[in-house]
Amino acid sequence: MTISTTMLLIILGCCLVTLIPRIAPFILVKKVSLPKWMTDWLSYIPICILTALIVQGMWTVEQGKLILSWHYILALIPTAIAALWTRSLAVTVIVGVAAMALLRLWLN
Amino acid sequence: MKIDLMMHDDRQQFIQGIRDCLPTLLGYIGIGGAFGIVGASSNVSLLEIAMLSLFVYAGSAQFIICALFVVHTPVSVIIATTFIVNLRHFLMGLAIAPAFSQHSMKQNILVGTLLTDETFGVAALQLTKQTKLNPSWMHGLNITAYLCWLLSSVAGALLGQWIKEPTVLGLDFALPAMFIALLFIQLQQQAAGKLMHLLAVVGYTIIFMFVFSYVLPSHLAILFSTMAAATIGVLTKR
Numbered sequence: 303m304t305i306s307t308t309m310l311l312i313i314l315g316c317c318l319v320t321l322i323p324r325i326a327p328f329i330l331v332k333k334v335s336l337p338k339w340m341t342d343w344l345s346y347i348p349i350c351i352l353t354a355l356i357v358q359g360m361w362t363v364e365q366g367k368l369i370l371s372w373h374y375i376l377a378l379i380p381t382a383i384a385a386l387w388t389r390s391l392a393v394t395v396i397v398g399v400a401a402m403a404l405l406r407l408w409l410n
Numbered sequence: 411m412k413i414d415l416m417m418h419d420d421r422q423q424f425i426q427g428i429r430d431c432l433p434t435l436l437g438y439i440g441i442g443g444a445f446g447i448v449g450a451s452s453n454v455s456l457l458e459i460a461m462l463s464l465f466v467y468a469g470s471a472q473f474i475i476c477a478l479f480v481v482h483t484p485v486s487v488i489i490a491t492t493f494i495v496n497l498r499h500f501l502m503g504l505a506i507a508p509a510f511s512q513h514s515m516k517q518n519i520l521v522g523t524l525l526t527d528e529t530f531g532v533a534a535l536q537l538t539k540q541t542k543l544n545p546s547w548m549h550g551l552n553i554t555a556y557l558c559w560l561l562s563s564v565a566g567a568l569l570g571q572w573i574k575e576p577t578v579l580g581l582d583f584a585l586p587a588m589f590i591a592l593l594f595i596q597l598q599q600q601a602a603g604k605l606m607h608l609l610a611v612v613g614y615t616i617i618f619m620f621v622f623s624y625v626l627p628s629h630l631a632i633l634f635s636t637m638a639a640a641t642i643g644v645l646t647k648r
Contacts, residue, residue: 308485309458313623315489316475317465320496321523327503328522331511336504339644346640347505348534349608352499352593353615353639354632355527356586363623374586381587385594391433399440403580 373409377402420546427550430536431558434528438558440584445472446566447573451481456567463563467556469526469585470629471495472563495629501532501636509533509543517545524552527585531592538599607647615639 336344359374377398384397441465449459451471454476462472471492478488503522510518527553573579593612600608618635626634 304455305457305461309454309461309479310480311485312475312488313458313461313465315485316462316492317470318488319493320466320468320471323493323497323500324503324525324580325519325522327484327500327511328507328518329515331504331507332507332515332518335511336508340646343640343644344501344505344508346611346643347501347636348531348537349593349596349611350615350636350639350643351501351632352531352589352596353612354619356589356593357616357619358628358632359586361620361623366624368624374583376578377583378586378590381583381590382594385591386488386598389591389595389598391588391591391595392436392453394591395434395436395440395584395587396584398590399436401580402583404611406580 335371336352373405376409423544423546424550427547427552428554429550430547431529431533431551431554434532434555434588435558437528437584437588439562440581441469442559442562443566443569444581445469445476445599445646446563446568447570448473448566449476449563450567450570452476454479456564457506459496460560460564463560466492467524467526467559468492468496468499469559480549494627498527498629498633498636499525499530501633506530506533506537506543509537509541510545510548512542513545521545521548521552524549524556526552526555528588528592529555531589535592535596607643610646611639611643614642 325335330398356378359371360378361368361370363369380401381394383395445463445610446459449462449472450456454462462475466475474495478491494560503557506525507518507522510521529548532551533548536543558636597605597612599607615635618638619631622631624648
């Protein structure tokens with residue numbers, strides 16, 4: 303059970319820079335009411351950011367070359383079907399994790 | 411009497427928040443556990459792992475911190491990277507903050523402090539059905555997620571003595587799987603006309619991600635793709 307000075311500095315700094323973007327919008331919105339075009343724009347954020355977070359794992363670019371992550375892309379298929387079919391977070395996560403584990407077991 | 415009633419209502423909302431968090435817990439357990447294992451194998455001590463989860467509390471950023479720490483990256487670079495990785499929470503906060511704006515500043519700051527990708531996703535899903543959100547509900551959601559993350563990362567760190575590679579279990583896919591469910595359930599709740607428009611926006615996001623991933627690190631690509639696709643969404647709305 304030890305903590306190094308370096309890690310302590312990292313934890314303090316990272317705590318601060320994580321808190322600021324998390325809290326700032328709540329203070330901002332409380333002080334000023336956002337214009338209509340802004341709230342319209344913001345209404346697209348959940349869909350876009352979730353899509354981007356999913357797509358993020360589909361490929362990596364290394365030295366200008368696109369490398370597809372096949373396990374990830376294939377695991378998306380049963381996961382997507384589970385989500386559409388069951389509309390359940392828990393079931394989708396279980397299907398996704400199981401699909402990924404099996405893919406790694408079979409396709410190596 | 412009225413205050414009593416309100417407190418009772420807050421309590422119920424808090425409990426409902428805990429309930430609505432339960433389906434996402436598997437994701438936290440999977441990724442939190444994986445983080446503990448990765449941390450332990452990056453020579454990060456149990457106390458440090460617990461403190462990272464307690465004070466930084468940011469899934470992907472914590473993995474990156476460990477990866478950078480183990481190769482002796484300067485502290486300033488680690489902090490700057492974490493800032494960029496977590497900037498997306500600013501956009502997420504902006505998107506849901508108006509739903510809490512009639513509540514006190516203290517409540518709003520508390521909601522923001524524990525906001526994560528997943529609790530944001532659940533809140534955004536709720537916002538497709540209602541225009542305002544109850545902070546007590548959000549606290550129930552946030553605090554349950556927070557505690558689960560902390561406990562599972564500590565459990566992972568303890569397990570890390572035996573399991574070296576968390577990826578073999580497929581646990582790392584828990585998070586993308588949850589994002590897929592949150593996205594699809596949200597899309598399924600839309601009327602047919604609006605759905606086509608939103609699917610187009612999803613398509614633009616994918617195209618932007620593709621283009622930006624050639625020129626930007628992935629966390630900035632997420633940020634810029636989201637902003638660009640949302641802009642097209644507003645401009646092409648009929």
